[in-house]
Amino acid sequence: MATKVIPNYALYGDQVQASWNNLFDFEWIPKRSRPYNWNISPHKHDAFIQILYLTEGGCEVILDGARLTATAPCLIVIPAQTVHGFVFDTTTNGPVVTAAQGPLESVAALLMPDLLTLVRKPALIPVNADNVHAQAMMPIFLAIERETQIHAQGQMAAGMSLLTALCVQIARLSDAQRQxxxxxxxxxxxxxxxxxxxxxxxxxxxxSVSAYAEMMGITAGQLTRLCREELGMSSMDVINARVVHEAQRDLVYTISSIKQLSFSLGFADETYFGRFFRKHTGRSPREFRAQALDAMLSLQSL
Structure with a gap:
């Protein structure tokens, strides 16, 4: 029996190129879907993430084998290498952004690591149009559209910055809906x-966890159970995550030495800080700083 090959496209209908000049692209759903009778067969993009914002209509969407019903308004996040396909209603409209996954992840890891979960996981996200974060999304989509049309200096840097801002709004929207x-x-x-x-x-x-628990008038065990039930992590994980976040920010946005940073963050010595940072990030402070600065320089040169 012949093995079925999933087509790999830069954009649907265009065979992927070995080298692509653009890091992001913008379209409206009807432009690419109408010529295919609103039926987009299952395919994938090896290097590109897509974000669709359905403002009208709806569709049946396949995301990595799962068949879902999407009704506007909603967002569909499709990371690179995700097999996906659509059968759109003929009334469907809304913007579609296609962007290089790698550079977006680099920016997310630098500025807001929590975004990595959003851009790596296929998702169908219902949208409450009255939500303040939902209302902020369309102006960003339209700004991305303008950047794809002007071909001016710094276009790629501006486009990736806008895409990051869009992902932040989506993350806020998702968090608000959970709350x-x-x-x-x-x-x-x-x-x-x-x-x-x-x-x-x-x-x-x-x-210590016990010290925080005492300030709250509960036991350390109660505090840990509370965090696991409500946040899905231990109370110590919450504390450590805040320290790591501050350390990453200082490593990128200050010129202080690693020794100076370790003392400013309350560590007894630089060695202990280095062990702590590597345990929670997988990299030494110097490695993280060097990689973050390289990513920033790469964006500036786009």
Missing amino acids: AIPKANTRKVAQIEKFRALVEQNFKKHL
Whole structure:
């Protein structure tokens, strides 16, 4: 039996090129879908992520074998190498952005590592049009469209910056929708917010979980169970993540030495800071700084 080959396209209908000049592209759904009678057969893009924003109509969408129903308004996030296909309603409209996955991940890792989960996982995201973050998305889509048309200096840098801003809005929208789901215990939500506020005030002091729990009037075990139930991580993970975030920011946006940074973050010595940072990021502070600065220089040269 012959093996079925999934077509690989730069954009649907255009066989992928060995080298592509553009890092991002913009279209409206009807432009590419109408010529194919609104039926886009399953295919993939090896190096490109696509983000579709359905503002009208709907479709049946295949995402890595799962068949889903999408109804406007909604977002569809399709990372590189994801097999996908569509059967659109003939009334469907909305913008589609196609962008190079690698550079987008580099920017996300540098500026907001949480975005990596968003850009690496296929998703169908319903949109509440009244949400403030949803209202912010279309102006960004339209700005991306303008950048694809002007062919001016810095076009690629501007386009990737706008795409990053779009992903931030999508992440905010997703988070807001999760928070909009009624909580079974609002007291737990208030406790989590109190814990996060205390961590923000004290993370450079490297307080123990027991110390935070005492400030909240609960036991360390209760605090850890609370974080696992509400956040999916331990209380120590929350504390460490805040320290790592600050360390990454300082490594990129200050010229302080690693020794100076370690002391400013409350570590007893540079060696301990280095071990802590590598444990939580997989890289040494110097490696992270060098890679982050290289990524920034690459973007500036686009």
